[in-house]
Every structure is written in structure tokens, then in C-alpha cells.
Amino acid sequence: MSAPILIIGTGQAGLKAAETLRQKGYDGGLVMIGDEPYLPYQRPPLSKAYLKGEMDEERLFLRPRAYFETASIDLRPAEKVAAIDPDNHRVTLGDGSGLSYSSLLIATGTRARKIPLEGADLDGVFSLRTMQDVAAIRGPLQDAQNIVILGAGYIGMEFAAVAAKLGKTVSVVEARPRAMERSVAPMISEHFHQLHRENGVALLLETGVKRIVGDGRVSAVELSDGTQRPADLVLMAVGAEPVTELAQEAGLTVSGGIQVDAFARTSAPDVYAAGDCTLFPSARYGRIIRLESVQNAIDQAKIAAGSMLGETVPYDPVPWFWSDQYDAKLQIAGLSEGYDRTELDGDPASGSFSLRYFRDDCLIAVDAVNAPRAHMLARRELQGAPAQPSSRPAATATG
Numbered sequence: 001m002s003a004p005i006l007i008i009g010t011g012q013a014g015l016k017a018a019e020t021l022r023q024k025g026y027d028g029g030l031v032m033i034g035d036e037p038y039l040p041y042q043r044p045p046l047s048k049a050y051l052k053g054e055m056d057e058e059r060l061f062l063r064p065r066a067y068f069e070t071a072s073i074d075l076r077p078a079e080k081v082a083a084i085d086p087d088n089h090r091v092t093l094g095d096g097s098g099l100s101y102s103s104l105l106i107a108t109g110t111r112a113r114k115i116p117l118e119g120a121d122l123d124g125v126f127s128l129r130t131m132q133d134v135a136a137i138r139g140p141l142q143d144a145q146n147i148v149i150l151g152a153g154y155i156g157m158e159f160a161a162v163a164a165k166l167g168k169t170v171s172v173v174e175a176r177p178r179a180m181e182r183s184v185a186p187m188i189s190e191h192f193h194q195l196h197r198e199n200g201v202a203l204l205l206e207t208g209v210k211r212i213v214g215d216g217r218v219s220a221v222e223l224s225d226g227t228q229r230p231a232d233l234v235l236m237a238v239g240a241e242p243v244t245e246l247a248q249e250a251g252l253t254v255s256g257g258i259q260v261d262a263f264a265r266t267s268a269p270d271v272y273a274a275g276d277c278t279l280f281p282s283a284r285y286g287r288i289i290r291l292e293s294v295q296n297a298i299d300q301a302k303i304a305a306g307s308m309l310g311e312t313v314p315y316d317p318v319p320w321f322w323s324d325q326y327d328a329k330l331q332i333a334g335l336s337e338g339y340d341r342t343e344l345d346g347d348p349a350s351g352s353f354s355l356r357y358f359r360d361d362c363l364i365a366v367d368a369v370n371a372p373r374a375h376m377l378a379r380r381e382l383q384g385a386p387a388q389p390s391s392r393p394a395a396t397a398t399g
């Protein structure tokens, strides 16, 4: 009997690869190993509906337990892969046992970035990436009055919106000059900044953090200007970093992400990678990119599954992403980095509009705010847009 296909990581990418293998008729052994103790689940609600308590746990799970039995997928939660031996097509598990594979998918995702800040290990300081994180935050979030969020990226801004709606005093500290700077134009940052202002959130831009203050438990955050913000809960939302150690130690090519080609193949034979942990060539944008989005995890995993079965379909997506803050849904299609002109469609004061980004008169991205139709049309339009040759270095988008 030949060795199974093995998937490391039971997140969005790992699950989609397994589903796709079965849909495409692969009927051999299929093992999924994930170090989280849950069924595969979706992360976006962790900073939105699930954090607010408006969504129950069952709805987070992407598939019920019964699915894995029916599809003959050997799902192994709460188990870690400790090492990969590509030469011998084997992995070592956390308990020291070994497992052979015919093909391997690495879908290890990202982890929340931690900054080495004095006080970062105090009680009351959290990150937000997993269901376990939400379980730890929920009680303290109800009890806290003063909340300080480090980082005005998507997770920081979404958490701020939830906390503000709970009636908390919320400050967001951001070193950069505006919120969500990596992926949206100044007018979109300003639109969301205004929404937060209207909800009483203090967004402290171009502000650093010296240390988190407390004695066992957090009591304040000391800012770069020496002032202190009272805090009984601090959320570190300073980005995510790809989980690449396994790949690196196995000798695969890694540089700020596991490098794969357009077919999701790594530098080792029969080893593929998909999702947040990968860096891949985008013909559309003419550079190497890493994406942190559900779209990418799903679409690249499908390509990886097809490649494992001998297909040669290249991956070249129109990336898309969304963020919910208060009653505003931001939907991003394409990558706006490198734009030289924008065009506004609609009136921001109405709360519904879109912003189109061009480079050399070529549409490269569209941000839509409470304008789902504009978003869908943009995705279609971008699908047909010509590729953007560029010599830009690797970029990370969304997330």
C-alpha cells in the first residue's frame, strides 16, 4: 500500500486541499495533522461576530466531525509535526513517532507577531489569532474598562470596533502615520479613522510604545512621549509572521515565507505548500508576494491539490480580502501597492463608495466600502486586466 498524502496544518488551506483531493477523485490515504485541538475553523469571525458573542462555536467550524469520517480523512488535531525529512519522504511527530508520505502539503499558516517589549508577559496582555486566544480574552474583555491596542492593522481596528461597541475606553497606538497603511490609500484610512473617532476610539498615530506597565497584571502602556495610557487589557496586534521553521530545518527554500512556484511546489520533491506561509510568484503583479487571506488559502490549496495529482494549472489570483468595522464592510480586490492614481466612485459621506487604484492607467485594485456590487464587478474586471510587470521586491499584503 502506498504512503498517504500528508497535510500539516488543519486551517483553511489544509482543509481545502484535503477536500479538493477527494473531489478530484484521489482515494488513497489522507492524513491531516494540526497542533490546535479543534476541528478546522475559520479565523475571520475571531475578531468580528465570534468575538462579539454573536456567533456560536459550531458555526466557526468549517466542516462537522462527521465529514472527516465520510471522506476518509484521518484528521489528527492537537498533534504537532516536529520535523520533515524530504529525502526519505517522512515526517517526525511531536511524540517522536514517524510517518511516511507520498506527497506532503505544508499549510502551517502564520502566528501573531510578538514584540519584545518590557511588560509583554504581564497578565492582561493578549494576541488574537486562535480560538484559544478568544477564549482567554473574552472574560477580561467584559471586565476591562480601559483597553489599549498596539497596531492599527485590520485585527487591531476590528478589535477596537468591538470593544468600543461594548462601551470600553479604547486607544489604538500605531507607529505609522495612518491606519491600515500597508494596504489602503490615505482616504480609506481616514474614512475608517473617522468612524472610530465617532465611536470614541482614540487613534494615536506616529506613536511608539516604550513599555507595558504593571505589577503582575497590566495597568498602563507607556508611550514614546513618556505619557501613560491606563490599561487593564492590552491587545498586541502588530502583524503576523509565517510559520516556516519546519520547512527551513528541512532545507527547503525559505525567505520570509516558504517559497513555492506557480504550482505550489516547494524546492523539495513531492513537497507542496499553500496559504499564509507561502511566498509565490504573481505573474499578474510581476513580483513575489505573500498574502494573508482566506481567498489565498483556499485558492492556492486547490492548486496544490491539483498539482499533487499531476495537474499543471498555475496559480495567479486576483487577491481579495474584507474587514468589518462597525457597520462598514471594506472589501478589497487586487493589490494597490505601487498605484500612481486613484478614482473615487460614490460619496464617502453616504457611507457607500469605492476607490479605484491605477498604475500606468491600468486598474490594479479596488477598495469598496459598503458597496458589494462594486467589489464583485471589480474582481471580474481585474481578472481580465493585463499583468503588471514590475521589479518590485516581495510584498506582503492584507492580513
Ligand SMILES: Cc1cc2nc3c(=O)[nH]c(=O)nc-3n(C[C@H](O)[C@H](O)[C@H](O)COP(=O)(O)OP(=O)(O)OC[C@H]3O[C@@H](n4cnc5c(N)ncnc54)[C@H](O)[C@@H]3O)c2cc1C
Residues within 6 Å of the ligand: 008, 009, 010, 011, 012, 013, 014, 033, 034, 035, 036, 042, 043, 044, 045, 046, 047, 079, 080, 081, 082, 107, 108, 109, 110, 128, 129, 130, 155, 243, 246, 274, 275, 276, 277, 291, 292, 293, 294, 295, 297, 320, 321, 322, 323, 324, 399
Ligand atoms: C483574527 C483574524 C481575522 C482575520 N480576518 C480575515 C478577514 O476578514 N478576511 C480574510 O480574508 N482573512 C482574514 N484573516 C486571515 C485568514 O484567516 C488567514 O489568511 C487564513 O486563516 C490562512 O489560512 P492557513 O490555512 O494558511 O493558515 P492558518 O489558518 O494559520 O492554519 C495553519 C494551521 O497550522 C498549524 N500548524 C503550524 N505548525 C504546525 C505543526 N508543526 N504541526 C501541526 N500543525 C501546525 C497552526 O497551528 C494552524 O492551526 C484573519 C485572521 C485572523 C487571525
